[in-house]
Amino acid sequence: MGKIIVLGAGMVGSAMAxxxxxxxxxxxxxxxxxxxxxxxxKCQSLRILExxxxxxxxxxxxxxxxxxxxxxxxxxLGYATLSSIIECGKNVVxxxxxxxxxxxxxxxxxxxxxxxxVDCGVAPGMDNLLLGYYNxxxxxxxxxxxxxxxxxxxxxxxxxxxxFSPIDVIEEYTRPARYVExxxxxxxxxxxxxxxxxxxxxxxxxxxxxxGLRSILFTxxxxxxxxxxxxxxxxxxxxxxxxxxxxxxxxxxxxxNGSNITPLDFTCRILFNEWNLGEAEKEITVMRxxxxxxxxxxxxxxxxxxxxxxxxxxxxTSSMARTTGYTATAAANLILDRLFExxxxxxxxxxxxxxxxxxxxxxxxxxxxxxxxxxxxxxx
Amino acid sequence: MGKIIVLGAGMVGSAMAxxxxxxxxxxxxxxxxxxxxxxxxKCQSLRILExxxxxxxxxxxxxxxxxxxxxxxxxxLGYATLSSIIECGKNVVxxxxxxxxxxxxxxxxxxxxxxxxVDCGVAPGMDNLLLGYYNxxxxxxxxxxxxxxxxxxxxxxxxxxxxFSPIDVIEEYTRPARYVExxxxxxxxxxxxxxxxxxxxxxxxxxxxxxGLRSILFTxxxxxxxxxxxxxxxxxxxxxxxxxxxxxxxxxxxxxNGSNITPLDFTCRILFNEWNLGEAEKEITVMRxxxxxxxxxxxxxxxxxxxxxxxxxxxxTSSMARTTGYTATAAANLILDRLFExxxxxxxxxxxxxxxxxxxxxxxxxxxxxxxxxxxxxxx
Numbered sequence: 001m002g003k004i005i006v007l008g009a010g011m012v013g014s015a016m017a018x019x020x021x022x023x024x025x026x027x028x029x030x031x032x033x034x035x036x037x038x039x040x041x042k043c044q045s046l047r048i049l050e051x052x053x054x055x056x057x058x059x060x061x062x063x064x065x066x067x068x069x070x071x072x073x074x075x076x077l078g079y080a081t082l083s084s085i086i087e088c089g090k091n092v093v094x095x096x097x098x099x100x101x102x103x104x105x106x107x108x109x110x111x112x113x114x115x116x117x118v119d120c121g122v123a124p125g126m127d128n129l130l131l132g133y134y135n136x137x138x139x140x141x142x143x144x145x146x147x148x149x150x151x152x153x154x155x156x157x158x159x160x161x162x163x164f165s166p167i168d169v170i171e172e173y174t175r176p177a178r179y180v181e182x183x184x185x186x187x188x189x190x191x192x193x194x195x196x197x198x199x200x201x202x203x204x205x206x207x208x209x210x211x212g213l214r215s216i217l218f219t220x221x222x223x224x225x226x227x228x229x230x231x232x233x234x235x236x237x238x239x240x241x242x243x244x245x246x247x248x249x250x251x252x253x254x255x256x257n258g259s260n261i262t263p264l265d266f267t268c269r270i271l272f273n274e275w276n277l278g279e280a281e282k283e284i285t286v287m288r289x290x291x292x293x294x295x296x297x298x299x300x301x302x303x304x305x306x307x308x309x310x311x312x313x314x315x316x317t318s319s320m321a322r323t324t325g326y327t328a329t330a331a332a333n334l335i336l337d338r339l340f341e342x343x344x345x346x347x348x349x350x351x352x353x354x355x356x357x358x359x360x361x362x363x364x365x366x367x368x369x370x371x372x373x374x375x376x377x378x379x380x
Numbered sequence: 381m382g383k384i385i386v387l388g389a390g391m392v393g394s395a396m397a398x399x400x401x402x403x404x405x406x407x408x409x410x411x412x413x414x415x416x417x418x419x420x421x422k423c424q425s426l427r428i429l430e431x432x433x434x435x436x437x438x439x440x441x442x443x444x445x446x447x448x449x450x451x452x453x454x455x456x457l458g459y460a461t462l463s464s465i466i467e468c469g470k471n472v473v474x475x476x477x478x479x480x481x482x483x484x485x486x487x488x489x490x491x492x493x494x495x496x497x498v499d500c501g502v503a504p505g506m507d508n509l510l511l512g513y514y515n516x517x518x519x520x521x522x523x524x525x526x527x528x529x530x531x532x533x534x535x536x537x538x539x540x541x542x543x544f545s546p547i548d549v550i551e552e553y554t555r556p557a558r559y560v561e562x563x564x565x566x567x568x569x570x571x572x573x574x575x576x577x578x579x580x581x582x583x584x585x586x587x588x589x590x591x592g593l594r595s596i597l598f599t600x601x602x603x604x605x606x607x608x609x610x611x612x613x614x615x616x617x618x619x620x621x622x623x624x625x626x627x628x629x630x631x632x633x634x635x636x637n638g639s640n641i642t643p644l645d646f647t648c649r650i651l652f653n654e655w656n657l658g659e660a661e662k663e664i665t666v667m668r669x670x671x672x673x674x675x676x677x678x679x680x681x682x683x684x685x686x687x688x689x690x691x692x693x694x695x696x697t698s699s700m701a702r703t704t705g706y707t708a709t710a711a712a713n714l715i716l717d718r719l720f721e722x723x724x725x726x727x728x729x730x731x732x733x734x735x736x737x738x739x740x741x742x743x744x745x746x747x748x749x750x751x752x753x754x755x756x757x758x759x760x
Contacts, residue, residue: 157622242537242619246654256649259639266646269636274626 002336005029005063006070007053007081011163012095012121012328013072014039015321019329019368020070021045024336029053029062042316053081063088068332071096072325075168079105086114093331094118095125095324103215106345116345117331121324122307123147123228124214125348126372127289129327129361130305131216132352138301140223140293143216146197146207148231149320152282152311158240159233161277163320166268169275172230173240174249177209178217183224185217191241196234199286201308205231215347231286243267277318282311285319292379300379305372312369323370330364382716385409385443386450387433387461391543392475392501392708393452394419395701399709399748400450401425404716409433409442422696433461443468448712451476452705455548459485466494473711474498475505475704483595486725496725497711501704502687503527503608504594505728506752507669509707509741510685511596512732518681520603520673523596526577526587528611529700532662532691538620539613541657543700546648549655552610553620554629557589558597559607565597571621576614579666581688585611595727611666623647657698662691665699672759680759685752692749703750710744 002024006017009030017028021043029051030036036048053059053073059081063069069085071078071094078098085092086105089112094102102118109116119125127145134140151161162169177190194208212228220226243249250263277283287307295301309319331351334340340357352358362372382404386397389410397408401423409431410416416428433439433453439461443449449465451458451474458478465472466485469492474482482498489496499505507525514520531541542549557570574588592608600606623629630643657663667687675681689699711731714720720737732738742752 157625239619239622242622245537247650250650254649256641256646257639259637259641261636261639261641261646263646263650266636266641266643269634270627270630270643 001025002067003027003065004068004070004332004336005049005066006072007051008072008074008096009035009039009048010072010074011318012321012325013070014042015317016070016072016325016329016332017046018043018315019326020332023333027066053077053084056084059084060088063090066090068092068335070094070328070332072328075099082116082118083108086112086116089114091115091335092117093120093328093335095121095328097121097124101215101218102345102347103218110344113343115335115340115343117335117340117348117351118345119214119347120328120331122285122320122327123212123287124216125324125327126307126365127228127287128216128348129352129358130289130372131220131291132349133355133358134291134293134303135220135223135349136353136355138291138293138295138303140220140291142225142290142292143220143223143227144225144290145212145228145287146205146231146289147212147228147285147287148205149283149285150202150205150231150233151277152284154233158236158271158274160236160275161281161283162275163277163283163318166271166275167264170249170264170268170271172210173244175211177211179209179213179227180217180223181225181227191237191244193229194237195229197231197288199288199308200306202284202286204234205286206234206237207231208237216349219347219349280313280316282313283319284311285309285323287323295378302377302379304375304377306375307370307372309370322368326365326368326370327361330361333364334360381405382447382712383407383445384448384450384712384716385429385446386452387431388452388454388476389415389419389428390452390454391698392701392705393450394422395697396450396452396705396709396712397426398423398695399706400712403713407446433457433464436464439464440468443470446470448472448715450474450708450712452708455479462496462498463488466492466496469494471495471715472497473500473708473715475501475708477501477504481595481598482725482727483598490724493723495715495720495723497715497720497728497731498725499594499727500708500711502665502700502707503592503667505704505707506687506745507608507667508596508728509732509738510669510752511600511671512729513735513738514671514673514683515600515603515729516733516735518671518673518675518683520600520671522605522670522672523600523603523607524605524670525592525608525667526585526611526669527592527608527667528585528665530582530585530611530613530664530666531657532664534613538616538651538654540616540655541661541663542655543657543698546651546655547644550629550644550648550651552590552592553624555591557591559589559593560597560603561605561607563604571617571624573609574617575609577611577668579668579688580686582664582666584614585666586614586617587611588617596729599727599729660693660696662693663699664691665689665703667703675758682757682759684755684757686755687750687752689750702748706745706748706750707741710741713744714740 078096079100207229210230458476587609590610
């Protein structure tokens with residue numbers, strides 16, 4: 001039994017705290033006492049702590065009693081918070097998905113003797129883990145991850161809901177997408193290269209370029225083809241592109257009725273109603289990770305992992321919280337059980353290369369009903 | 381040779397003044413001297429007059445010397461301006477297409493001994509004239525008008541350009557559409573009942589319900605089926621409906637960055653760049669008027685008029701100005717030549733019932749290259 005503090009009581013943070021509280025002594029910290037009390041109602045054994053992570057001295061003081069930190073603060077606070085945690089000498093699992101490069105903190109973590117597992121959700125997260133594992137088993141030539149969080153119920157026109165603000169979704173729709181093809185870094189407009197892809201339980205989805213490779217851009221330079229694409233219900237991207245092409249995502253202020261406003265701010269405000277996922281609204285997570293390479297027998301082998309996960313109506317836990325959060329709580333147990341003891345900053349592809357770590361996480365997720373189905377094809 | 385004043389030097393007003401100046405002494409009046417001088421550069425024989433039509437005394441004074449007035453002011457000024465013109469005892473042709481019912485001015489016009497021909501453009505205008513003419517020849521059961529102004533060059537996503545503000549286009553896309561079916565007044569959401577329709581020169585267009593019947597709702601109660609639909613390139617309406625459904629056309633103020641703004645105002649501001657027709661940008665007018673009824677021989681006959689008109693690059697005259705403006709200038713000559721002398725307010729269906737008036741207008745348009753092609757089918 002470890003002493004764990006979870007920073008951030010958002011949808012995923014709360015689910016992680018509740019999951020960990022079954023076997024550990026867990027404190028959930030957040031800037032909002034109201035939010036904390038709502039989570040505590042669901043799980044009496046949780047301790048709660050009102051905390052502003054941007055107050056560095058307070059954060060340091062708060063972290064002192066704990067064996068491990070789970071960091072699930074908003075992305076824009078992520079890098080600074082993770083830095084502070086490492087400076088405090090605390091082992092940490094991070095899912096704040098900040099835009100800075102977490103590997104820049106590797107030296108600090110090594111110096112402080114800290115194990116920091118970062119980007120430890122579903123994607124980034126599980127796709128990295130699968131890649132890391134098979135990178136040891138095979139001489140990989142292709143890595144592809146298709147992933148999307150989708151509402152169960154499709155409402156025209158966008159057929160999309162997200163538990164976070166439209167500004168974060170649109171950021172993903174406007175940031176240039178980087179992938180690697182034949183060993184070359186390719187930079188493409190996001191929302192391009194749309195393809196229809198079939199999935200057993202949801203039918204046809206549409207994939208498009210997005211900038212989701214993150215650490216895999218740097219940690220796997222020997223794999224000549226690496227690509228990540230996002231999945232949406234067909235039609236969504238066409239309508240998003242209509243908005244983008246017409247100027248609705250522009251960040252240049254325009255004057256309307258005497259006020260200067262950016263189209264992007266305005267559009268996010270309008271789309272909030274259209275895209276906001278209700279608290280008990282059913283959603284699903286769909287992911288397909290494809291790995292191609294030469295296996296030990298010298299054959300070309302294709303390994304495909306499929307994930308289909310749904311909102312859990314009994315516990316009221318979203319699929320996004322299940323698939324993201326339980327990967328992180330698995331990693332937390334990995335550290336507490338001393339299965340992974342290396343010091344430094346580790347995205348999950350660096351964890352997956354250890355067979356026992358890989359199996360531990362896969363089993364932990366299976367126990368919670370998050371199943372990755374594998375199929376393997378030897379190609380002629 | 382008559383003395384004519386044209387009120388409003390917009391795109392259509394200017395084209396009408398230039399057309400009439402060939403055979404008459406014409407004064408063009410507008411609130412903007414700059415705009416007037418630009419038109420005068422193209423046509424030296426035009427006289428120009430800086431005039432604010434909302435200053436009633438000035439308007440009365442200005443109208444005194446003229447035999448006939450052409451009113452082509454912005455729609456929101458139309459009804460008041462037409463009232464003033466009639467009060468001055470001046471014959472008038474109006475194409476300001478205001479939303480009020482022009483027939484409310486019929487009594488005043490009769491009292492003042494004035495002939496006022498209203499809604500005298502292409503649609504409303506020529507469809508009314510064709511209806512009025514065939515209503516005398518046949519026992520009509522069906523009237524349908526499909527009409528659209530389109531850019532020659534289709535730019536994704538909207539494939540649309542207009543010489544007026546998006547606010548006026550969106551008004552047409554949000555006002556409930558009225559039509560008559562089996563003698564019943566039907567009110568439908570605009571943008572509904574989309575159908576693909578084939579046209580010889582442009583290919584497939586998409587028709588949808590719009591509220592364009594105007595006076596035909598009232599003047600032709602004996603025809604059980606009367607319908608008007610707007611034409612756009614396929615896809616346009618789908619994207620417009622996406623905006624509408626998502627709240628981009630809402631008139632309820634929302635707070636963005638501390639300012640209260642309506643989504644509609646904001647959207648119009650953004651779409652202005654996307655939809656604004658450039659001065660020398662090629663556009664076309666497409667119209668199909670279908671009339672079905674029992675002819676004099678007791679047969680069911682279907683009469684179809686097709687119009688396809690394009691921007692005139694030699695004179696720099698838009699198709700919208702040609703098809704709308706030359707219908708009005710034809711009517712002006714009709715009045716000046718004393719071919720139509722009735723007193724009151726007349727939408728064109730009440731002009732078209734006189735064979736000589738109908739022929740005069742058709743010939744006048746033919747002389748200017750605006751051709752209505754007729755096909756007649758006796759149905760079994």
